[in-house]
Amino acid sequence: MLIKDEIVERHVLAVTVDNEAGILAKITGLFTARGYNIDSLTVADISEDHAVSRITIVTNGPPRVIDQIEAQLDRLVPVHGVVDLTEAGPHVQRELALVKVAGKGENRIEAMRLADVYRARVVDASTESFIFEITGSPEKIATFVALMREVGLVEVGRTGVVAISRGPNAV
Amino acid sequence: MSEKSGADILVESLIDLGVDTVFGYPGGAVLPIYDALFEHPKVNHILVRHEQAATHAAEGYARSTGKPGVVLVTSGPGATNAVTGITDALMDSIPMVVITGQVATNLIGTDAFQEADTVGITRHCTKHNYLVKKPSELAGIVNEAFHIATQGRPGPVVIDIPKNVQVAATEFNRHAAKANNRYQPQIEGDFKAINEAAEMIMAAKAPILYTGGGIINSGPKASEILRELAELTGAPVTSTLMGLGSFPANSNQWLGMLGMHGTFEANMAMNKADLVVCLGARFDDRITGRIDAFSPDSKKIHVDIDRSSINKTIRVDRPIVGDVGRVMEQLVAVLKGRRFSAPGYDEWWARIKGWQATKCLEYPENEEEIMPQEAIRKLWEATHEQDPIITTEVGQHQMWAAQHFDFDKPNKWLTSGGLGTMGYGLPAAIGAQLGNPDALVIDIAGEASIQMNIQELGTATQYRLPVKIFILNNEYMGMVRQWQELTYESRYSSSYSESLPDFVKLGESYDWTGIRIEKPSELEAGIKKMIETDGPVIVDCRVAKLANCFPMIPSGAAHTEMLLSPEDVKGTMDDQAKALV
Numbered sequence: 051m052l053i054k055d056e057i058v059e060r061h062v063l064a065v066t067v068d069n070e071a072g073i074l075a076k077i078t079g080l081f082t083a084r085g086y087n088i089d090s091l092t093v094a095d096i097s098e099d100h101a102v103s104r105i106t107i108v109t110n111g112p113p114r115v116i117d118q119i120e121a122q123l124d125r126l127v128p129v130h131g132v133v134d135l136t137e138a139g140p141h142v143q144r145e146l147a148l149v150k151v152a153g154k155g156e157n158r159i160e161a162m163r164l165a166d167v168y169r170a171r172v173v174d175a176s177t178e179s180f181i182f183e184i185t186g187s188p189e190k191i192a193t194f195v196a197l198m199r200e201v202g203l204v205e206v207g208r209t210g211v212v213a214i215s216r217g218p219n220a221v
Numbered sequence: 222m223s224e225k226s227g228a229d230i231l232v233e234s235l236i237d238l239g240v241d242t243v244f245g246y247p248g249g250a251v252l253p254i255y256d257a258l259f260e261h262p263k264v265n266h267i268l269v270r271h272e273q274a275a276t277h278a279a280e281g282y283a284r285s286t287g288k289p290g291v292v293l294v295t296s297g298p299g300a301t302n303a304v305t306g307i308t309d310a311l312m313d314s315i316p317m318v319v320i321t322g323q324v325a326t327n328l329i330g331t332d333a334f335q336e337a338d339t340v341g342i343t344r345h346c347t348k349h350n351y352l353v354k355k356p357s358e359l360a361g362i363v364n365e366a367f368h369i370a371t372q373g374r375p376g377p378v379v380i381d382i383p384k385n386v387q388v389a390a391t392e393f394n395r396h397a398a399k400a401n402n403r404y405q406p407q408i409e410g411d412f413k414a415i416n417e418a419a420e421m422i423m424a425a426k427a428p429i430l431y432t433g434g435g436i437i438n439s440g441p442k443a444s445e446i447l448r449e450l451a452e453l454t455g456a457p458v459t460s461t462l463m464g465l466g467s468f469p470a471n472s473n474q475w476l477g478m479l480g481m482h483g484t485f486e487a488n489m490a491m492n493k494a495d496l497v498v499c500l501g502a503r504f505d506d507r508i509t510g511r512i513d514a515f516s517p518d519s520k521k522i523h524v525d526i527d528r529s530s531i532n533k534t535i536r537v538d539r540p541i542v543g544d545v546g547r548v549m550e551q552l553v554a555v556l557k558g559r560r561f562s563a564p565g566y567d568e569w570w571a572r573i574k575g576w577q578a579t580k581c582l583e584y585p586e587n588e589e590e591i592m593p594q595e596a597i598r599k600l601w602e603a604t605h606e607q608d609p610i611i612t613t614e615v616g617q618h619q620m621w622a623a624q625h626f627d628f629d630k631p632n633k634w635l636t637s638g639g640l641g642t643m644g645y646g647l648p649a650a651i652g653a654q655l656g657n658p659d660a661l662v663i664d665i666a667g668e669a670s671i672q673m674n675i676q677e678l679g680t681a682t683q684y685r686l687p688v689k690i691f692i693l694n695n696e697y698m699g700m701v702r703q704w705q706e707l708t709y710e711s712r713y714s715s716s717y718s719e720s721l722p723d724f725v726k727l728g729e730s731y732d733w734t735g736i737r738i739e740k741p742s743e744l745e746a747g748i749k750k751m752i753e754t755d756g757p758v759i760v761d762c763r764v765a766k767l768a769n770c771f772p773m774i775p776s777g778a779a780h781t782e783m784l785l786s787p788e789d790v791k792g793t794m795d796d797q798a799k800a801l802v
Contacts, residue, residue, distance in 0.1 A: 068403070069351065071719055072340060072341075072344065072350075072352075075341070075344060076344055079344055079345055080345070083345050098674050114532060114536075117532060118529065118532070118533060120527045121528045121529035121531070121533075124372075124528065124529070125527060125528065126348075126349075127348070127349040127403070127404050
């Protein structure tokens with residue numbers, strides 16, 4: 051049987067929600083139940099009274115699916131709003147990674163040099179390892195991690211993307 | 222301010238919200254609530270025989286009265302048994318509040334006796350759900366739950382209440398509870414969009430109104446405005462299964478139901494229209510058939526209160542988010558303001574009359590056996606003047622009822638459309654009878670479906686509900702057999718109804734009246750006896766065993782590729798079509 055492929059786009063969605071039990075399960079469950087993709091998902095409460103959380107979801111799919119994802123998210127009762135930052139215009143995307151590199155000699159020096167070029171900070175060091183902290187666009191982090199593979203990468207942890215629109219206004 | 226137990230707060234909140242009927246089944250984790258109900262005779266508790274039936278009864282009550290249905294079940298198996306009906310209500314947009322007991326908060330997560338993760342299990346089959354952790358939250362949650370269940374696109378809401386929350390005492394402030402209103406769906410249609418839609422209607426040469434269950438949900442007024450809109454435009458009207466009754470079948474603008482078992486004229490008109498006005502329907506796969514062949518040359522307007530229904534399967538040209546009744550009202554006002562009057566569409570109606578001439582609902586005459594279509598038609602003839610409420614189970618009998626029983630008013634046709642739940646009809650009839658004590662309520666059933674909630678015969682007996690069950694007994698899961706005939710060269714795998722009970726004796730054992738109708742000559746008298754008998758009646762109407770439901774659009778086919786009679790059946794299908802449901 052033929053299953054058709056469509057052109058997929060990557061979109062970054064900012065979703066504000068009531069900070070209540072089960073909301074994350076509702077959202078991730080919606081993605082699995084309807085066959086949508088999650089590239090990354092971050093969540094933390096953002097209001098003074100801890101009542102509202104912001105969830106940043108990076109997803110991909112054909113435009114009509116992205117449109118459905120937004121509509122489906124929007125109809126969940128605890129969801130206040132869904133903004134497609136990719137559609138809304140210029141925005142900043144950042145991700146943080148902790149990258150552990152182990153090794154001695156030339157590799158260790160090279161790791162340090164590359165970290166300097168990528169403005170990664172050393173947050174832990176031993177005589178045979180470093181942990182680098184790096185923030186930046188997902189592409190920058192991916193490149194950095196790829197370079198570290200060649201000089202002794204042993205472990206990496208990434209936060210997933212948080213994003214916010216440029217300019218003075220809130221979305 | 223006085224302190225009350227969670228159970229009392231719940232019951233008093235229900236009374237404040239106007240709840241007079243609750244369908245339920247007791248158990249360990251809801252005993253405090255049942256004890257509170259004992260003290261509050263204002264709430265009529267209907268004891269069902271299985272929790273699934275409680276949910277369908279609540280659906281029947283809701284669909285026939287317009288009020289939300291309320292269910293009360295215990296934790297664990299009580300809640301899991303209710304899941305089918307909850308999902309059914311979600312698919313068919315039925316307002317329902319389901320209260321489930323839960324083990325005490327300190328036991329949650331310990332695999333306690335009769336513990337189930339009810340909020341987890343129902344997360345994706347409810348419009349919203351709650352686990353009440355503190356008694357102080359209860360009143361607010363109950364109020365919000367009813368608001369959410371009934372406003373916007375209606376749906377089921379589950380409130381899971383741990384036993385210690387039911388027992389604990391807290392202050393109860395009626396008024397504070399009503400403050401929270403975070404859910405505010407859009408009711409009014411966007412003015413610009415409505416103007417554009419009006420222009421599209423005015424420019425159309427071959428328009429069709431495609432209506433759905435949203436019109437029923439919007440309330441009786443929406444059905445009246447639909448009539449006004451139809452009269453104003455003079456356009457033909459078709460409807461989904463869920464929308465039957467919102468437009469009178471006796472109107473000459475009525476084309477009958479569309480979709481898989483819809484009429485030839487409705488489906489051809491959808492295919493050839495230049496404008497489709499979708500009013501409270503959702504382009505379900507039973508309606509569209511093959512997506513890329515669905516109404517290929519038309520512009521499409523889609524009115525829906527749920528934005529996620531728009532552009533989900535079919536791209537539309539002019540979406541309007543809002544309550545369909547209100548939007549039609551706005552649309553009628555704009556059309557009148559522009560002095561639009563029915564242009565006649567002579568050419569369009571001439572084509573439609575041509576399609577109507579195929580008389581697609583005709584069926585072969587049979588003097589030996591009762592044709593199921595004939596049985597439905599005779600039932601309609603004998604009862605329609607009494608405005609009966611008809612419920613159905615799921616399968617061939619359901620489609621024959623949709624095709625051959627004419628509805629002129631909303632809230633008279635209760636059926637499981639989206640989920641297609643066998644066993645819906647009897648409990649739904651019980652719920653409808655409770656909501657409409659004086660109405661004639663008939664469950665048109667099949668001999669297989671009726672057995673899925675047959676235990677509810679006892680509920681009707683207990684509450685002296687005069688519901689009628691009219692079984693079209695062909696000794697097959699007829700729709701399964703029909704598909705096997707169409708798709709699998711008549712290899713009838715597990716679709717024969719073996720070991721059937723004697724329905725007459727079964728009914729009699731529950732103190733029902735049982736009637737058997739075996740020959741065409743007995744049909745009219747049997748139906749008459751059913752209607753004239755006081756109290757509940759079960760009719761075992763033996764019909765032609767191998768009759769099939771036509772017209773039919775086979776899965777994966779276009780509206781123009783309808784099978785009109787058994788002669789069109791090939792008996793095989795390619796894998797692409799087989800993969801479709």
